[in-house]
Each structure stands twice: as C-alpha cells, then as structure tokens.
Amino acid sequence: MAGEAKSAVAKDKPAAGLRERSKQRRIDRIVDAALDILRENPEENLTLDRVAARAEVAPMTVFNLIGNRDQLWNAMADRAIQSLEPSSVTVEDPRERAHAxxxxxxxxxxSDPDVFRQLLAGWSQSGLVLQHDPTVALIDCLHQAVKEGTLKPDVNARKYGEVLAAGLIGTIHQWTAGLLNDRAFGTRAHAVVDVVFDAARP
Structure with missing residues (x-):
C-alpha cells in the first residue's frame, strides 16, 4: 500500500509541473499581447477585453491568471524592466560606474519607448516601473568615491545619491512627456551624474 501511495505521488508531480508550465505560458501570452497592443496603439485605452481578444483567451482567464487592470499593468512593468538590475553593474571607478x-x-x-511612456504616463501606479530603483547603487558609488578621496570626506553620500536619483527620475519624466528626444534624454541623464559628482569634489 505504501509503495502504491508513493507511486501515485510520483505520478502527480509531473502532472502538477505540466499544469504550472501551461499556466505560465498562458500568462506570458497575455502579457505579450498587452505589450504588443501598447506598442501598436499607444493612444488607445488598454482594456482586459482587448488584451483577451489579442491573446485568444476569455476575459475571465485574464482576470483569473493575472488580476484586474492595475495588476495587468504591474505584470507588464515586471516584464518590461526584467533586464534592469543597477546593482549588477561592475565598473571599478565609482564615477564611471554611476554613469554605467x-x-x-x-x-x-x-529600447521600448511606447511601452515605457505609457507605463510612466498612463498608469496610476507608474512609480512601480522604477521598482529596480538605482538610488542604492548610486549611493554606493558616492560612498566609494568618498573612501577613495575623489570626493570631500564630509560629503553626505546618501543625500547626494538621492539628489542624483531624483535628477535622473525627473529627466525620465521629461522624456516621457516628450520634452526630450532620445538623444537629449541620454545627454541630460549623464549630465546629472557629472553635476552631482562635481559638486562633491574637494
């Protein structure tokens, strides 16, 4: 009897794994559909019905697998920024690391302007787009620069790092609003790094 029970459990495990993979594939298809709609028609209202039709699933499937509209936007944000990991940047010079x-x-x-402009401008919880907040990594750069003597020893690295991050986020929102083109966006963002580091020099 015990052997039969173990055999039944062993058979259930692959079945459960298969169900989870199938569920994840459907979630991926729904999120991909939502992102594609944003890219193709960024000005149109993104509804669960439109996403469901594009993903070829029932609207209730979208709700059951992901949730309401805000939860769908959250899933889209997670997908869009999955490659962003500021703490993984490894450059020896602290100022150059901040630039990196x-x-x-x-x-x-x-890399995906239509998606990010909509996520930042059209979503009530747009702050979650930047949940991979670069502030901590930027503060670490300033701490290292203070230790190495390239910045004043009494510099408040946390305060300067927060100012740097705030300047970066402000630049992002200017780009989102169309006030900066892509080239100016990059130039302005890097200028914020230089202004903060120069202000803290001995």
Missing part, C-alpha cells in the same frame, strides 16, 4: 548605471536605465527605457 544611468546608461543602463536609459538604454532599457529607450
């Missing part, structure tokens, strides 16, 4: 972090943020956003 900013460049990574800029490149990710510019």
């Amino acid at each position: 972090i900013v460049e990574e943020v800029v490149c990710v956003l510019r």
Whole structure:
C-alpha cells in the first residue's frame, strides 16, 4: 500500500509541473499581447477585453491568471524592466560606474519607448516601473568615491545619491512627456551624474 501511495505521488508531480508550465505560458501570452497592443496603439485605452481578444483567451482567464487592470499593468512593468538590475553593474571607478548605471536605465527605457511612456504616463501606479530603483547603487558609488578621496570626506553620500536619483527620475519624466528626444534624454541623464559628482569634489 505504501509503495502504491508513493507511486501515485510520483505520478502527480509531473502532472502538477505540466499544469504550472501551461499556466505560465498562458500568462506570458497575455502579457505579450498587452505589450504588443501598447506598442501598436499607444493612444488607445488598454482594456482586459482587448488584451483577451489579442491573446485568444476569455476575459475571465485574464482576470483569473493575472488580476484586474492595475495588476495587468504591474505584470507588464515586471516584464518590461526584467533586464534592469543597477546593482549588477561592475565598473571599478565609482564615477564611471554611476554613469554605467544611468546608461543602463536609459538604454532599457529607450529600447521600448511606447511601452515605457505609457507605463510612466498612463498608469496610476507608474512609480512601480522604477521598482529596480538605482538610488542604492548610486549611493554606493558616492560612498566609494568618498573612501577613495575623489570626493570631500564630509560629503553626505546618501543625500547626494538621492539628489542624483531624483535628477535622473525627473529627466525620465521629461522624456516621457516628450520634452526630450532620445538623444537629449541620454545627454541630460549623464549630465546629472557629472553635476552631482562635481559638486562633491574637494
């Protein structure tokens, strides 16, 4: 009897894994459909019905697998920024590392402008787009620069890092609003790094 029970459990495990993979494929298809709609018609209202039709599933399937409209936007944001990981940037010089972090943020956003402009401008919880917040990584750059003596020893690295991050986010929102083109976006974002580091020099 015990052997039969173990055999039944062993058979159930592959079945459960198959169900999970099938569920994830449907979730991926729904998120892909939503992102495609944003890219093709960024000015049109994104509804669960439109996403369901594009993904070839029932609207209730979208709700059951992902949730309401805000949860769908959250899933889209997760997908869009999955490659953004500021803490993984490894450059020895702290100022150059700060530039590399900013460049990574800029490149990710510019790689899919229609999606990110909608996520930042058209979603009530748009702050979640930047949940991979670069602030901590930028503060670490300033801490290292203070230790190495390239910045004043009494510099408040946290305060300067927060100012740098705020300047970067402000630049992102200018780009979102169409006030900066892609080239100016990158130039302005890197200028924020230089202004903060120069202000903290001995």
